[in-house]
Amino acid sequence: xxxxxxxxIAFSALSLCLILWAAYSLRNGGSEDGAASAPLIVEExxxxxxxxxxxxxxxxTGRVKAGILALGGDVIVDGVVEGDVATMxxxxxxxxxxxGGDVIVxxxxxxxxxxxxLRDPNKQTxxxxxxxxxxxxxxxxxxxxxxxxxxxxxxxxxxxxxxFFSFILSLIVVTLIPGQVTRASEQLTKNYLRVGSxxxxxxxxxxxxxxxLSQVLPTMLWLLISIIVGMSGxxxxxxxxVTIYFLVGRWLQQNMFGLQSSSHSVAxxxxxxxxxxxxxxxxxxxxxxxxxxxVSAGLVxxxxxxxxxxxxxxxxxx
Numbered sequence: 001x002x003x004x005x006x007x008x009i010a011f012s013a014l015s016l017c018l019i020l021w022a023a024y025s026l027r028n029g030g031s032e033d034g035a036a037s038a039p040l041i042v043e044e045x046x047x048x049x050x051x052x053x054x055x056x057x058x059x060x061t062g063r064v065k066a067g068i069l070a071l072g073g074d075v076i077v078d079g080v081v082e083g084d085v086a087t088m089x090x091x092x093x094x095x096x097x098x099x100g101g102d103v104i105v106x107x108x109x110x111x112x113x114x115x116x117x118l119r120d121p122n123k124q125t126x127x128x129x130x131x132x133x134x135x136x137x138x139x140x141x142x143x144x145x146x147x148x149x150x151x152x153x154x155x156x157x158x159x160x161x162x163x164f165f166s167f168i169l170s171l172i173v174v175t176l177i178p179g180q181v182t183r184a185s186e187q188l189t190k191n192y193l194r195v196g197s198x199x200x201x202x203x204x205x206x207x208x209x210x211x212x213l214s215q216v217l218p219t220m221l222w223l224l225i226s227i228i229v230g231m232s233g234x235x236x237x238x239x240x241x242v243t244i245y246f247l248v249g250r251w252l253q254q255n256m257f258g259l260q261s262s263s264h265s266v267a268x269x270x271x272x273x274x275x276x277x278x279x280x281x282x283x284x285x286x287x288x289x290x291x292x293x294x295v296s297a298g299l300v301x302x303x304x305x306x307x308x309x310x311x312x313x314x315x316x317x318x
Contacts, residue, residue, distance in 0.1 A: 039073070050083070050219075057090065060097060067101060067219050072136050074108070084219050089135025094118070102126070102220060107135035155280075163276040170242045170268045177239075184243045184299045191302070192295075199298025233297075240296025245271035 039057040042064060050066040051058060057073035060081055067083030068075050074090040077097030084101035085092050091108035092099075098118040103110055105127045174181050188195055210229060214222050246264065249271030253263075279285045 039076075042079070089137075099123075104223075105129070159276055159280050162279075163272055166241070166245070166276065167269055167272045169238065170245055170272065171265065173238065173242045174246075174264065174268070180239075180303070181242055181246065184239070184303070185247055187302060188243060188247065188295065188299060195298035195302055196294055197298070198301050199294040199296070202297050202301050203294060233293075236296045236300045237293060240299050241275075241292060242268075243299060244292060244295065245275060247271070248274055 037056045039059050040051070040053055042051065042058065042060045043062045045063045047062065047064045048066060051064060051068045053070050053073055055072040056070070057076065058068055058070050059076045060068070060079045063080040063082075065082045068081055068085050070087045070090050072089040073087070074093055075085050075087055076093045076095065077085065077099055078095050080098045080100075082100040084104065085099050086102075086104035086106075087108050088106045089108065090105075092103050092105055092110045094110075094112040094117050096113070096118075100120050100123070102123045103119075103125045107128065109129055110125060110127055206229065210222075210226055213225060217225070245268050249267030249269065252270045252274065253267050275288070279288055
């Protein structure tokens with residue numbers, strides 16, 4: 001079996017696993033209305049391990065010596081939490097309890113019944129209050145929210161905004177770094193298997209490293225490293241997305257208008273529109289997003305492997 005066939009088989013297996021996982025999750029992963037599971041009530045007085053829940057709230061009436069992370073649920077503190085308390089898609093509600101660490105809330109609020117919360121004054125409070133309902137639904141039933149988007153006016157408007165924003169962002173990127181985008185597109189065209197393979201291996205190694213660090217580093221240090229890695233990943237994803245938009249749009253140009261059309265702006269627009277349409281389809285959206293992540297990582301990791309520089313965008317448009 002050649003490497004090319006093996007790569008196709010691996011990608012097909014990944015796609016099949018995603019579809020099966022989606023079907024199983026849609027059947028067993030939550031109720032139709034997205035109701036959360038019963039809350040986890042912590043009554044013990046000597047809990048030493050971190051508590052992490054998905055789609056469930058946490059009610060602490062005992063003593064937790066570690067931290068708490070609730071994804072898609074609230075954290076209600078009536079007892080003592082000596083470590084950090086964090087939620088995504090939920091709120092931290094501190095009644096008569098004590099929180100000894102930092103409070104981090106993404107997509108929710110921080111509430112306390114006392115005039116001054118029982119906190120360590122040297123600890124931090126980080127709050128981002130937007131998109132609470134979306135985060136909550138996402139973690140309560142991730143398969144339905146990610147793989148099966150709801151086609152309504154909000155979703156269509158979101159897709160239109162995504163197309164406009166992606167096109168403007170692409171124009172900014174190619175204006176700032178035209179040579180890098182050109183070389184990346186040539187690299188992907190000629191060595192797509194190498195780019196994809198290196199990107200996949202790199203993402204697996206980075207993901208495993210982050211998971212390993214979560215077990216050996218303090219929570220805040222691990223969170224800081226994760227944020228840095230995440231921001232780097234977003235930058236790589238933007239760069240890879242622009243490259244893919246251009247290649248897809250150029251292919252459409254050549255097949256629809258022939259060689260006489262060579263406008264890079266038109267190619268970007270056509271690539272963005274096609275990609276946004278495909279990303280709106282159930283299941284396909286996740287497969288394309290994973291493929292874009294892998295390709296983007298591969299382009300970053302192989303950025304210095306280009307031997308002969310290609311023509312810049314400015315030279316071609318001239």
